[in-house]
Amino acid sequence: MASEVKVPTLGESVSEATVGQWLKQPGEAVALDEPIASLETDKVAVEVPSPVAGVMGQQLVKEGDTVAVGAVIAVIDDAGSGAKAAPAAAPAAAAPVAAAPSVESTTLSPAVRRAVLEHGIDPAKVVGTGKDGRLTKEDVLEAAKKAGEAPAAPVAAPVAATPAAPGRHEERVKMTRLRQTIAKRLKEAQDTAAMLTTFNDVDMGEVMAMRERYRDLFEKKHGVRLGFMSFFTKAVALAARDIPAVNARIDGDEIVYHNYLDVSVAVSAPNGLVVPVVRNADSMGFAEIEKAIADLGKRAKDGTLTMEDMKGGTFTISNGGVFGGLMSTPIINPPQSAVLGLHRIEDRPVVRNGQIVIRPMMYLALSYDHRLIDGREAVTFLKTVKEAIEDPGRLLVDL
Incomplete structure (x- = not known):
């Protein structure tokens, strides 16, 4: 007896996906609810669990095929008949594998x-x-x-x-559904928004000193490291109160203002950049923000983010500094109206009190939709973030 494996419900408004990877091959034993395939949607990878325990049977689609919700993609054979055949085939396959x-x-x-x-x-x-x-x-x-x-x-x-092809050669690899979606959305952002980027730099000395001073106590108490992202998230929340347009969006001929801050955090996943959301970040403490970001980063790397993790977001923070980037012009994440780009910290000569000194400096970049946000507002927002980072006490007294 065989059981059909169907494409599960993938989330609101998602009707199809691409078969990214078969996790089980025909003849392999499968446990109940064990993942047998990975599907790629527009936003995340979704694992397809086995509905029964048994032996992996026929795969009805190939990797790279597009499948609809509810479609049958494989069959699981009854454990009684298939489990006996699988061990017998193993010794025969051992010889060529070894060779x-x-x-x-x-x-x-x-x-x-x-x-x-x-x-x-x-x-x-x-x-x-x-x-x-x-x-x-x-x-x-x-x-x-x-x-x-x-x-x-x-x-x-x-x-x-093993014979190798001499000279130059090319390789064609089909874009994943996630990569296609990223390309489409980024191009739409450039075509729709009147995008502009303003820059500033920030002295990271005070934040670095605070991290060093409280690092061990913070980690011991909260079980998570004190990073830079919590400082910048709190600084963005502070600045957005004064410049609400940065945390708003355009919907037709209306402007939608939010009295909350849901921060999309750009993180690197195996199949590309994803932006899961830290919700109500404006009401979180430093430890809550760090825990939320650490959890999202881990699940992005493991490929276990859900559609719900990716929904919403009113403002994006992208930290290109972890890859060594010195400066960039980040692209808005629609329908949001602004994104803050962070970069690497670099010792540079600056003037302080008439003297040239070496300070740990970071470039900040704010890309924004000029249809909604004026230049004065963008510069003021970025200046407020800079002041909060250079004087972290402002984050505690709401200045």
Whole structure:
């Protein structure tokens, strides 16, 4: 007896998805509710659980196919019949695997598969650190690094025997649904909003000193590290009270003002940049903000963010400094009207009290929709954020 596996409900207004990865192959044992496939929607990856315990049967669609909600994508065979066949097939398959590892037969994401091929790594010999022990790109790169540090061994011969295409070559990889959506939304933002970016720089000395002073006590009490994001989130909340247009949006011929601050935090995920939301950030304390951001960042890396995590958002903070970026012009996240870009901290000479001194400086960039936000408001908002960061006491006394 076989049970059908159908595409689950993916969220409000989401009717289809792309099959990103099969997590189980035909003949493998499957437990009840165990993920057998990963689907990519416009915003997040969604795992499809098995409705029954049994053995993975036929896969009715391929990776990269578009499937609708409710569509049957696979069947799970009854454990009684399929479980006996699976062990018998294992010994026969062992010989060719030992002779030459097959990347195609391993459940790998496109990025991981590409890294495996580029570095000549046997995925079967690498311990995965991803969700449910899956292999990540970082695992492959770490294995390649270790292999490079180790002395050359005879086992490298099979890799050398594999014929390689000489000269220049190209590779075509289909864009993921998430990447297509990112491209579409960013282009729509440029085509719709009258975007403009204003810059300032901020002396990070006081915040860095405060972090150093309270780091251990903060982490001991709250179980999370005190980072820069909580300071900037609180500074944005403070500035948005004086300049509410920055936290508003245009809806037709109306302006919608929010008396709350839901901050979209741009974080890097395996399939691209995502912007989960920290809700009611204006009413949160430093520890609550840090915990919320840490949780969203971890779930983005694990690919476990939900549609609900991505909904809404009234203002975005994007920290390109973690990648070493010195300056950028971030793009608005529609329908929001502004985004604050943070960058790397760099020691630079500045003038203080008539003297040239070296200070840890960071460039700030505020991109905004000029249809709603005037230049004076944008500059005032960014100046308020700068003053709050350079004098963190303002965050405590609401100045």
